[in-house]
Amino acid sequence: DTGVSQDPRHKITKRGQNVTFRCDPISEHNRLYWYRQTLGQGPEFLTYFQNEAQLEKSRLLSDRFSAERPKGSFSTLEIQRTEQGDSAMYLCASSSTGTKFPYEQYFGPGTRLTVT
């Protein structure tokens, strides 16, 4: 049983460039979450999907951020016109509504973004 995977693990980009991250959840997990973690802080919720539907977005998710989960499997998180403040670890987690509530979230290794 493979866990949550994220790609790439590290990304260095210049300010103003667009970046896209991918998350592959545990197979059969219908819920997928994105969190952002900055240095010395705990993860902060960005958005979540149940199957292909994006059901909640945090106010942290500005217009430059967009997330998709087109077939209810993998998800992508795109940041347009990156800013230095976007530098962070982007974590993906998945869970299954088939288990006992609350649905335990399994986290991936994260994508560390550095904007120069």
Next chain:
Amino acid sequence: AQKVTQAQTEISVVEKEDVTLDCVYETRDTTYYLFWYKQPPSGELVFLIRRNSFDEQNEISGRYSWNFQKSTSSFNFTITASQVVDSAVYFCALSEALGGSEKLVFGKGTKLTVNP
């Protein structure tokens, strides 16, 4: 609004010492869930425990134990006979049951260093 406070930023102990990590939470809900996660240097968040608001029974798992006290809104985590492998950042998190997303609200974490 939900909030999780981990007042201890960093703790350093010598191997075999017992150590307690504090967690205080705020929520308006009567039904909620509390979690502890471990984040080793590799970065991946590892689930340790989940506790619901109706169950104040303390729990022990090997060298780990958790003390949940609703009266003081605290959910403290104790490691007995600490080992070097316990060195990590530990996060306490809260999830409200009625929000729909079960998103996790994390504290800022406590960095534990266990020295040989």
